[in-house]
Amino acid sequence: MPTQILVVDDDPDLSLLMALFLRKHGHQVDTAADGRAALEKIRTSAPDLVVLDWNMPHLDGLGLAAAVRGELGLTGLPLLMVTAIPDHAQALAGGVDKVMAKPFTSATLVGAVEELLAAAGRASA
Template sequence: MPSRVLIVDDEPSILATMAPLLRSRGYEVSTAVSGKACLESVERVEPDLIILDLGLPDLDGVDVCRLLRDGRSTPIIVLSARGAEADKVSALDAGADDYVTKPFGTEELLARIRVALRRVESTPASTGPIVCGDLVIDRDRHTVSRGEEKIRLTPKEFDLLVLLAQHPGRVLTHRAILKAIWGPRAVDEPEHLRVLLGSLRKKIELDPSRPRYIVTEPWVGYRFADLG
């Protein structure tokens, strides 16, 4: 059964380009040109993925993203001409899974779509091992190994690794990570995260200066690599 994709954008040229492209790749495509139409379409179509523009005529896309996240886990890829760091962080903090800036390359967008859909299909259970390449994270036993090598992590390092690994391919903002690991009072203390992330990379990466597993999204956050 083809995956259902909802494109939400008020630019006719974007819809005229993207809808045929996705249909040619085997996706079932629906479109909406406003925030209200998006919310109505989600109830009617039940899409597997939403591609959302921020500059909608009736509602701000960030607000639409928050509304979509209310009780739903459908992947959301923001596609917007707003390329400022603050806009990216706002959208990701509101629940977007990814952010692509216009103008965009079609192959890049298609790759992001595949990653988002694959993540849904392979979402791990709340317990049990997470496998990424040769890295195995056993949440039941609180152990990590890379190939035959056992890696010893502190409790906080393990929590950070699990948090990132549970969302492969998705950007998690600095604030979201700080809140999850240290609580809401730590969201304005990014040095905690930099130190912990640096320590974790030294243990799990073969070359911490060229990380394979935990990728930095400059000024925004971190993305755990989807090596599936």
């Protein structure tokens, strides 16, 4: 069964690009344009992993990570932050499992996703 990945980014072109990279490697991908929409999708669809941006309207990536870890209690849900913000330590302290810098390649995105899925013991595509 393919893994379910939620891509959260307010840049629709970047969301589409990440979704295409991940689908090419056999993952099922859904997208959300901001943290608030992502939170609703996480509540209803229970993804295996979330790829999220830091800067987004309504609820940023750190707020989303805090809500996933606290409000939803999903401590085992892998969170991969893809960001242009250089303060990766703050993101890691905020509850994400791994931070990847923008710009990125297909190989680095897929590699980070596979690494987190394996670490979480979740089936990969």
